[in-house]
Every structure is written in structure tokens, then in C-alpha cells.
Amino acid sequence: MLREPIGETPEASAGAAPARGPEAGDETPAREDASRVNRFAFKLANVNGTGSASANSLLMQAIFRMGIPVSGKNLFPSNIQGLPTWYEIRVDKDGYTARTARFDLVVAMNAETYEDDIDEVRPSGWVLFDSSWPLKQAFLRTDVSFLGVPYAKICTENFAEARERTLMKNIAYVGTLAALLDIDMGVVEDMLREKFAAKPKLMASNAKAIRLGYDYAKEHFACPLPTRLEAMGGPPGASPTADKILITGNTATALGALYAGATVAAWYPITPSTSVLDAFTELCEEYRVDPETKERRYCILQAEDELAAIGMVIGAGWNGARAFTATSGPGISLMSELVGLAYYAEIPAVIVDVQRVGPSTGMPTRTQQGDILLCAYASHGDTKHILLFPANPEECFHFTVRAFDLGERFQTPVFVLSDLDIGMNDWVVPRLTWDDSYRPDRGRVLSREELDALPKYFRYSPEDWQGVAARTLPGTSAKGAFFTRGSGHNKLGGYTERPDEYQEVMDRLARKHWTARNFVPPAIVETRPNASFGVVTVGSCDLAVREALAELATNGIVGDYLRVRGFPFGPEIESFLRRHDRMFVVEQNRDGQLRSLLTLETGVAKSQLFSVRAYGGLPLQAAQVVREIVHQIRETEKERPA
Amino acid sequence: MSYIKKPSARNPSLRPNALGLTVRDYEGAMSTLCAGCGHDSITAAITRAFYELDVAPHMVAKLSGIGCSSKTPTYFLSGAHGFNSAHGRMPAILTGASAANRDLIYIGVSGDGDSLSIGLGQMSHAIRRNVDALYVLENNGVYGLTKGQFSASADPGSRSKHGEPNTQQAIDPVLLALSLGATFVARSFSGDKGQLVPIVKAGLRHRGFALVDVISPCVTFNDHEGSTKSYRYTRGHQEPIVEADLVPPAAEITAEYAAGAAVDVRMHDGGIVRFTKIPEGYDPGDRDAVVAYLRAHQSTGAIPTGLLYLDPSGSEMHAANRTVATPLAQLPYESLCPGAAALDALQRAYR
Numbered sequence: 005m006l007r008e009p010i011g012e013t014p015e016a017s018a019g020a021a022p023a024r025g026p027e028a029g030d031e032t033p034a035r036e037d038a039s040r041v042n043r044f045a046f047k048l049a050n051v052n053g054t055g056s057a058s059a060n061s062l063l064m065q066a067i068f069r070m071g072i073p074v075s076g077k078n079l080f081p082s083n084i085q086g087l088p089t090w091y092e093i094r095v096d097k098d099g100y101t102a103r104t105a106r107f108d109l110v111v112a113m114n115a116e117t118y119e120d121d122i123d124e125v126r127p128s129g130w131v132l133f134d135s136s137w138p139l140k141q142a143f144l145r146t147d148v149s150f151l152g153v154p155y156a157k158i159c160t161e162n163f164a165e166a167r168e169r170t171l172m173k174n175i176a177y178v179g180t181l182a183a184l185l186d187i188d189m190g191v192v193e194d195m196l197r198e199k200f201a202a203k204p205k206l207m208a209s210n211a212k213a214i215r216l217g218y219d220y221a222k223e224h225f226a227c228p229l230p231t232r233l234e235a236m237g238g239p240p241g242a243s244p245t246a247d248k249i250l251i252t253g254n255t256a257t258a259l260g261a262l263y264a265g266a267t268v269a270a271w272y273p274i275t276p277s278t279s280v281l282d283a284f285t286e287l288c289e290e291y292r293v294d295p296e297t298k299e300r301r302y303c304i305l306q307a308e309d310e311l312a313a314i315g316m317v318i319g320a321g322w323n324g325a326r327a328f329t330a331t332s333g334p335g336i337s338l339m340s341e342l343v344g345l346a347y348y349a350e351i352p353a354v355i356v357d358v359q360r361v362g363p364s365t366g367m368p369t370r371t372q373q374g375d376i377l378l379c380a381y382a383s384h385g386d387t388k389h390i391l392l393f394p395a396n397p398e399e400c401f402h403f404t405v406r407a408f409d410l411g412e413r414f415q416t417p418v419f420v421l422s423d424l425d426i427g428m429n430d431w432v433v434p435r436l437t438w439d440d441s442y443r444p445d446r447g448r449v450l451s452r453e454e455l456d457a458l459p460k461y462f463r464y465s466p467e468d469w470q471g472v473a474a475r476t477l478p479g480t481s482a483k484g485a486f487f488t489r490g491s492g493h494n495k496l497g498g499y500t501e502r503p504d505e506y507q508e509v510m511d512r513l514a515r516k517h518w519t520a521r522n523f524v525p526p527a528i529v530e531t532r533p534n535a536s537f538g539v540v541t542v543g544s545c546d547l548a549v550r551e552a553l554a555e556l557a558t559n560g561i562v563g564d565y566l567r568v569r570g571f572p573f574g575p576e577i578e579s580f581l582r583r584h585d586r587m588f589v590v591e592q593n594r595d596g597q598l599r600s601l602l603t604l605e606t607g608v609a610k611s612q613l614f615s616v617r618a619y620g621g622l623p624l625q626a627a628q629v630v631r632e633i634v635h636q637i638r639e640t641e642k643e644r645p646a
Numbered sequence: 647m648s649y650i651k652k653p654s655a656r657n658p659s660l661r662p663n664a665l666g667l668t669v670r671d672y673e674g675a676m677s678t679l680c681a682g683c684g685h686d687s688i689t690a691a692i693t694r695a696f697y698e699l700d701v702a703p704h705m706v707a708k709l710s711g712i713g714c715s716s717k718t719p720t721y722f723l724s725g726a727h728g729f730n731s732a733h734g735r736m737p738a739i740l741t742g743a744s745a746a747n748r749d750l751i752y753i754g755v756s757g758d759g760d761s762l763s764i765g766l767g768q769m770s771h772a773i774r775r776n777v778d779a780l781y782v783l784e785n786n787g788v789y790g791l792t793k794g795q796f797s798a799s800a801d802p803g804s805r806s807k808h809g810e811p812n813t814q815q816a817i818d819p820v821l822l823a824l825s826l827g828a829t830f831v832a833r834s835f836s837g838d839k840g841q842l843v844p845i846v847k848a849g850l851r852h853r854g855f856a857l858v859d860v861i862s863p864c865v866t867f868n869d870h871e872g873s874t875k876s877y878r879y880t881r882g883h884q885e886p887i888v889e890a891d892l893v894p895p896a897a898e899i900t901a902e903y904a905a906g907a908a909v910d911v912r913m914h915d916g917g918i919v920r921f922t923k924i925p926e927g928y929d930p931g932d933r934d935a936v937v938a939y940l941r942a943h944q945s946t947g948a949i950p951t952g953l954l955y956l957d958p959s960g961s962e963m964h965a966a967n968r969t970v971a972t973p974l975a976q977l978p979y980e981s982l983c984p985g986a987a988a989l990d991a992l993q994r995a996y997r
Contacts, residue, residue, distance in 0.1 A: 068997075069997065249993050249996035249997060250996050250997065251993075251996045255996075259989070262982075262983070262984065263983050263984070263989070264983075265979045265982040265983055267746070267974035267975070267977065267982065268742060268745045268746055268974060270738075270742060270745075290992075291984045291988065292982065294970070298968055299968055299969065299970040299971070300967060300968050300969055300970065301970050301974065301977055301981060301982060302969075302974065303745040303746075303964075303967050303969055303974060305741065305742070305745060305775075307738065307771070308767055308768065308770075308771040309767065311735065311738065311767075311768070312735075312737075312738035312741075312767075312768055312771065313738075314738075315731075315735045315737075315738025315739045315741070315742060315768070316738050316739070316741050316742030316745065317742055318739055318742060319709075319729075319738065319739035319740060319741060319742025319743035319744070319745070319746070320742040320743060320745050320746035320974075320975075321742075321746075322729060322739070322742075322743060322746075323707070323742070323743040323746035323747045323750075323975050324746060324747065324975035324976075325745070325746030325747070325974050325975040327742065327745075327746065341732060341735075342731075342732060342735060345731060345732050345735075435990075435993055436989055436993060437986070437989070438985065438986040438989045439986070440985055440986045442983075443979060444979055476727075477727075477747075477975065478704075478707045478726075478727035478743070478747065478750055479704060479705055479707075479727075479747060479749060479750050479973075480704065481704050482702075482703050482704040482724075482725030482726075484704075484727075485703070485704060485724065485725050485726055485727050485728075486727065486728075487719075487720060487727075487728040487729075487730065488727070488728065488729040488730065488731075489729075489730040490730070490731060490732055491730065
């Protein structure tokens with residue numbers, strides 16, 4: 005079983021480990037230096053509620069605008085003010101931007117966590133800290149360089165208000181980092197101008213703070229450090245990020261719901277899904293309000309709990325609107341009852357689950373993939389649902405649209421399983437595109453005219469080849485009226501307690517689910533010559549697993565890749581499972597839920613599937629995957645008779 | 647009597663309404679409830695009210711939760727879509743349905759278990775949202791389908807069929823609704839059709855959440871000596887304190903009431919609720935006074951009934967949301983999707 009390696013330096017990480025002990029400015033091998041341009045990671049340790057979030061996203065955005073592939077992981081507490089919070093930035097010119105725990109530089113702005121933060125710098129790395137107060141001798145390490153800037157002092161001297169003094173400390177280190185890492189100050193200043201266009205006073209103090217931090221660094225340190233940035237791509241438009249955007253999965257999901265034509269959203273606030281509805285609300289205010297009458301072409305209901313939120317979605321879906329909810333694991337637990345109703349009564353619903361760490365309240369601000377089995381079979385009795393697994397914000401956008409189509413096509417709840425890492429962090433993804441010829445697939449819904457042409461209408465008969473029967477919407481005509489019920493019903497929609505009639509409907513529901521395997525997004529399959537095993541993964545594991553596979557390949561360990569993107573599992577998954585004797589299933593939960601689902605729902609033998617799991621709540625690292633696969637390969641080789 | 651198929655023969659003497667439909671066209675399937683169940687009388691009153699209001703059955707959505715009361719939407723308006731949902735969850739499903747299509751007339755049928763125990767939260771929040779619906783709470787103080795447990799509306803001291811007294815406080819849906827800001831609150835008795843039909847009609851015309859608590863005795867589990875929800879007890883203690891009738895907009899001129907005896911409250915659609923009997927000093931528009939009156943009278947064991955409180959000025963859910971007039975479910979997709987060019991433009995903010 006894999007332990008969470010927060011804070012340890014993984015043995016198997018890329019590149020040779022540098023020698024221990026050099027002081028700041030010491031010579032390091034030239035090759036090392038070269039490799040650290042646009043390939044390093046740094047961590048910012050802050051106090052929650054001090055404005056660090058905007059400083060850190062400013063940094064990440066500046067790097068993105070320099071054309072360099074970058075990721076930012078916000079590791080925040082379940083707290084509004086006072087507790088420690090961290091932000092990790094990784095830049096990688098080749099695009100490997102999964103989380104890494106190997107930090108070249110730590111910005112230590114929280115005295116409370118100095119000890120741990122300083123521990124996390126790799127040997128010969130740097131610690132930037134507020135030297136207004138002396139650092140405890142016990143924290144000092146001889147193998148890293150300490151760069152002290154008296155931020156508190158500088159800000160007290162230069163800013164009058166107490167709140168401003170706190171906030172500007174964080175902005176000031178952006179300036180210092182710009183000098184140390186060679187961030188283009190022009191880019192930073194452009195961003196400030198955009199951000200504070202309407203607030204000239206804030207613009208002035210932010211610019212001043214950045215300049216103070218920058219000048220201090222230029223004056224006191226050898227800038228830039230060997231670990232630094234260099235704008236990529238030359239002419240504008242040619243950089244690796246030129247046709248990319250910086251977006252969170254939750255915003256992309258909200259965009260998907262907007263573009264799919266969702267008009268009703270019902271939700272109950274819960275981290276980490278809340279920003280889906282925040283974004284959807286903003287988008288609706290922008291695009292769905294009549295400029296003259298101020299009338300809204302949407303209805304967003306903040307429900308009293310998740311029981312009600314899903315009820316509202318089901319009511320709206322029953323009535324023909326595209327409706328969705330966004331929640332996290334605890335919400336899914338509560339919604340399970342009515343998910344079964346929607347499944348059995350065959351009502352479309354879209355449920356976005358931005359997964360967090362469970363069980364129970366768990367760790368609300370940490371990421372996990374722990375709801376796979378819960379969502380696959382949510383509710384009592386025999387139920388099976390359609391699941392979509394986006395791996396990044398771009399897929400959040402497209403899969404959300406797809407979820408509405410599938411929900412109406414198959415008249416059933418559809419889950420979009422994102423997670424906190426995808427949902428709340430900014431990701432660099434290709435610019436989202438939209439095909440204006442798209443029209444919603446509303447599935448089989450009879451119009452008044454179609455009803456008139458029928459001798460008689462029954463809700464659950466006849467079925468088409470997909471196992472779907474036509475529905476009618478309330479208000480269409482008396483002829484199309486039927487009684488929706490969660491109680492036992494026959495194929496005509498009438499109440500029944502007869503075994504054969506009950507089973508007939510249940511069997512059709514199973515057929516319907518089975519048919520959906522060809523309609524969910526197909527798995528991503530990548531095969532390589534000489535592959536000796538397969539790796540199966542899902543969702544936000546994608547980048548770390550790809551990086552791990554590349555690294556393993558450089559050591560002659562070659563594996564094929566499969567990323568599941570939907571359930572029920574399509575034929576391409578069955579075929580991949582058949583073609584490989586040994587596969588590693590990489591996922592972020594304790595019990596290997598994807599592995600379980602594969603063994604339950606395909607013909608694969610349990611013994612073919614080895615489990616690689618990381619579930620401590622932080623985004624997956626390539627090093628974790630590499631280490632575990634190498635370990636398991638060695639173990640199986642030991643067991644194998646000579 | 648559930649094995650009997652309802653006869654489809656029509657009585658030619660039945661009077662058609664403005665839509666040319668007779669009261670038969672507002673009926674549903676044969677009831678499967680116990681003979682003499684109060685709920686069947688309520689069903690008859692609902693049927694009559696829709697007929698008298700000339701409502702096209704297919705423009706009605708009838709929803710319910712789980713329980714004896716929640717079975718009844720099958721027994722009226724077979725031409726309307728029905729939704730027998732889950733225990734205590736109907737208010738949310740109704741809210742979502744209403745969000746999607748504001749053109750339909752919504753009736754939610756529930757019971758005291760469904761609304762006051764498992765669904766207390768959902769009912770309360772539907773009231774707070776002022777969802778435009780008639781909500782009929784068929785209140786018998788007992789769980790029928792599970793054979794006789796006390797419900798949350800059972801009065802303290804009221805006895806079960808086996809003689810055991812209820813020791814917990816009762817939740818009074820009328821006082822609860824008043825405290826939550828309900829805009830239409832009524833109480834009636836299933837045995838008083840003369841009072842119930844006009845209340846249901848007014849509730850259907852009210853724009854906003856209309857709660858009608860109907861004492862509806864359970865003949866099988868709660869109609870014995872010692873029960874405060876029996877026919878006998880209710881008949882003996884019911885005090886119809888307020889009489890009200892709905893005067894539709896067109897019929898206003900022809901309505902006959904003695905001058906001075908009536909208080910008119912104008913509804914959104916131009917119709918009028920005319921109060922023809924109100925106790926001295928009672929104002930059905932004064933929430934605090936109504937609460938005080940009910941508390942004082944209920945403490946004596948009386949069950950004041952009638953359209954007890956009405957505020958037609960409240961902003962129902964869609965008015966508060968400023969939803970467009972066209973039902974959301976019927977908006978053309980083109981009016982909902984901003985399109986590729988807008989997507990390109992808005993992504994400039996994500997650079």
C-alpha cells in the first residue's frame with residue numbers, strides 16, 4: 005500500500021540528485037543549470053486570508069504568459085483566515101506539470117510552518133523568507149541558501165494602513181521572485197494594469213510593493229538564480245501556451261452547462277464544487293439576462309440540502325428542462341435516494357461530483373477519486389449509472405455538454421466525476437472550441453402531433469434498439485399524460501407487484517445502460533512497441549501517469565496507456581484488458597475502486613490488475629507511480645520461479 | 647374496492663364547464679384507500695374545484711410523496727401528468743418542475759408523515775421560496791400504510807388504537823406555515839366539502855404557495871374514542887371561523903353578497919377572494935393577529951377552520967427570480983447558447 009509521501013524527496017524523481025551542501029551562488033554543474041531553466045518547482049507557504057492567493061495566481065499567470073507550461077496547486081485548509089496554506093508552482097518546458105514534491109525554492113511567509121517548509125527544499129535549493137525577524141537557528145540548513153528580505157519592515161515603512169501592510173507583503177515577494185526567477189516585469193505590470201483597471205489606488209500600491217520586492221532582490225542577491233525562467237516560443241503565437249488558456253475545471257464545467265443549454269441548476273454549497281455554481285451564475289448573468297427587461301432565461305436554486313437539490317433537478321428534468329447539480333461526496337451520499345428514483349422512473353439529470361477526500365466529512369479541501377463505486381451504483385436496489393471522467397478542464401467542458409445529451413438520450417442520471425485538483429486549480433489547457441452546428445440531443449420526447457397519431461400512449465413501451473421508450477412532457481396533452489412513480493411499474497407505466505412485469509422493466513434498464521457504453525467518451529489508448537505491461541488510469545491521474553510512463557521508458561520499462569473516460573466501459577477497454585497480461589491500475593483512493601469496477605463489469609481477471617494508489621489528498625505525483633510500479637515489478641519477479 | 651374498474655359510462659345530464667368537460671373528465675382511477683377514508687372526500691373536492699375553475703387537465707401537474715395521501719393523485723385528473731415521488735421529497739421535485747415550466751398549475755398532495763416528519767425541511771423551504779403551488783396536507787395524525795404509528799401532528803394525549811397516549815408535542819402545519827411567511831394558509835375538514843371546495847379553488851388561483859391543511863380522519867387506525875383526529879372529535883370541535891369564496895374575474899358582477907358583509911381581497915389574476923364571514927376583529931391579512939387568534943382558540947381544544955390567512959402581494963418564486971414568461975423548458979436552444987464567437991471572446995479573460 006502506498007503511503008502519502010508529502011514532504012519527502014522521492015528517490016526515483018527525474019534527473020540526477022545534486023550534491024549536497026553548496027551555498028548560495030556556489031557553482032553547480034552546467035548541465036544541471038541548463039536543465040533547471042523552465043524546469044523546476046517552487047512552493048509558497050502563506051497564512052490563509054492574507055491575500056496570498058491573488059499574489060500566487062498572479063505569479064502563475066505571468067509564467068503562463070511567458071509561454072511556459074506551468075501548473076499551480078493550491079493546498080488550502082478548510083478555514084477562512086489564520087491557518088497555513090500553500091501554493092505550489094511547477095514549470096516544465098516539456099509539459100510535465102503534474103504535482104511534484106521536489107522543490108527548488110520555497111517562499112516561507114508563514115513563521116508557524118517554517119520548519120516543515122524549509123525541510124522541503126531540495127539540497128542546494130533556496131529559501132526566501134521574511135527577515136524582519138531572525139530565523140531560528142534550529143531551522144537553518146547548511147545545504148540550502150537562505151535569501152532574507154525584510155518584507156514586514158519594508159511594508160511598514162512604505163504603507164500606512166494595517167491591512168495594506170499585511171497584503172502588500174505578499175505582493176512584494178512577487179517582485180522578489182520576478183528578479184530571482186527572471187519573470188518578465190513587463191508581463192507582471194501589464195497584468196496589474198488589467199486587474200486593477202478600475203481601481204487606480206490599488207494599482208499604485210500593488211505596483212509599488214512589487215517594485216520594492218524586486219529592487220531589494222536586485223540589490224542584495226545575484227539575480228537571476230540558475231533556476232530560472234526564459235520566455236518560450238519566440239514570436240507571439242508560437243509559444244507552447246499561445247493557443248492555451250488558464251482555467252479551473254469548475255469554470256469549464258459551468259461553461260459546459262451554459263453551452264449545453266441548461267436552464268435550471270439546483271445546489272447546496274459544498275467545497276470543492278461551489279465554484280461551479282458561482283461560475284454558472286456569473287455566466288448566466290452575462291449571457292442569459294435580457295438587457296432591457298432584465299428577465300432571466302435561467303433559474304438557479306440554492307436548495308436547503310442535497311436531498312432537495314437533486315429533487316429539484318429531477319423535477320425540472322421531468323418537465324423537460326436541462327437541469328443539473330454540482331456537489332461533492334457528502335452530497336452524493338444524500339442524493340443517492342432520489343438518484344434511484346430518477347434511474348427507475350427514467351428521468352434525465354446531470355450530477356457533477358467534484359470529488360474530495362472521504363469518508364464522512366473527510367478532508368474537504370483535499371483531492372481524491374473516492375466516489376467511483378458510490379456513483380456507479382448510487383442508490384438502493386439494482387442501479388447502474390452512466391459516469392464520465394474528465395481529466396482536465398477542457399474535458400470538463402466537453403463532458404458536461406455530453407452528460408446532458410446522454411441524460412436525455414437515455415433518460416437517466418449521468419454523473420460527471422471531476423475532483424478538487426481539476427475543479428479548483430488553474431490548468432493550462434487548449435483554448436475551448438465550440439461547434440455552432442451543435443444541437444442538444446433531447447432523446448425521445450413525443451410532441452402533441454406525434455401523440456395524436458398514436459392509438460394509445462404508454463410511458464415505458466415500446467422501446468427502441470437502445471432500450472429507450474418515448475417520454476412525454478407535462479402540459480403536452482391529456483393523451484400523453486402518465487403517472488411517474490418510483491414504485492413497481494410495468495412496461496405500460498402502471499403500478500405492479502407482479503414478478504414478471506417488474507423484471508421486464510428492470511431488464512430493459514440494464515440493456516439501456518449496456519447500450520450507453522458506445523455513447524460515453526471512449527478511453528484514451530496509447531500503445532508502444534515492446535510494451536511489457538499496461539497502465540490503466542482515470543481522471544486527474546493523467547499527467548502524472550504519462551510522466552511516469554515516459555520516465556520508466558527511459559529506463560527500459562515500457563508500458564501501454566489506457567485512460568478510462570466513461571462508464572459503462574466501452575469495447576476499447578475490454579480489448580485493452582484482453583491484450584495485456586499485467587496491468588497497473590493507477591487511481592487516487594484506498595480501495596482501488598476503478599480496479600474493482602473493472603473486475604465487476606468486464607471479463608478481466610483480478611490477477612491481471614495490480615493496484616497503484618495514492619490517496620492522502622494531494623494531487624498524484626509521477627514519482628509515486630514510478631516507485632510503485634518499479635516496486636511491484638520487482639516483487640512479482642521475485643515470486644516468479646526461476 | 648380496488649378490483650372494480652371504474653365505469654366509463656357518461657351521464658348525459660352532467661353539466662359541462664366552459665371547456666365542455668364534465669366533472670367526470672376531472673376524475674382519475676378508482677381509489678384503493680379504505681372505505682370511508684377522509685382522503686377520498688378531499689379527492690372529490692379537488693376534482694370539483696378543477697372542474698369549476700375550467701382548468702384544462704393536461705395543464706396541471708400533480709405531485710405527491712409517499713403514504714396514503716400521496717396515492718390520491720392517481721384518483722383525480724387522469725388527463726394530467728402525475729408524479730408519485732419519494733417520501734418527504736415532493737416539495738423539491740415540485741419546485742424544480744415549477745422552475746422548468748411556470749405555465750402549469752401545480753398541486754402537491756402530501757400527508758402529515760410526509761410533510762411534518764421526513765419532509766418537514768422540504769415543505770418549510772418550499773414555503774419560504776413561495777413556490778406557486780397548491781399544497782394539500784391530508785392530516786390524520788397517524789401513519790396508515792405502516793399500520794398506526796403516531797405522526798408528528800398527533801396531539802399530546804391523543805390515544806392510539808391500542809389506547810397508548812401520545813407524549814410528544816404536535817407540529818401544527820398552520821402555525822408553522824404562518825411563522826415561515828406563507829402567503830396562503832387554510833385549514834379545513836375532509837367532511838366539510840362546502841368549505842373545502844372554495845378553499846381549494848382559491849388556493850389554485852393564489853400566486854404563490856398555498857397551504858391547505860385538511861383534517862382527514864383515518865377510519866382504520868385513528869377514528870376511535872380518545873383520538874383527536876377522529877370524525878367524531880373533529881365534527882365536535884371544528885369551528886369554521888372564516889368563510890371565503892373565490893369570485894373569478896369574469897363573474898365578479900354577478901356574485902351576490904349582502905352589501906357590507908363581505909371583505910374582498912384582490913388576487914393577481916384580477917379575481918377576488920371574498921370573505922363573507924369573519925369573527926369580530928379578525929383580519930385574515932394580519933399575520934400576527936391570526937397567529938394570536940389561533941393560539942388562543944386552539945388552547946381551548948377548538949379547531950378553527952377556513953381560509954385563515956391570505957397575502958396576495960407576496961412575490962412568488964419566479965417573480966423573485968425574474969424568470970422570463972416563456973417556460974424555461976420551452977426556450978429555443980438558440981436563445982440559451984452564446985455560440986462559438988462568444989466562447990472565443992470570453993476566453994480572453996483566461997489568458
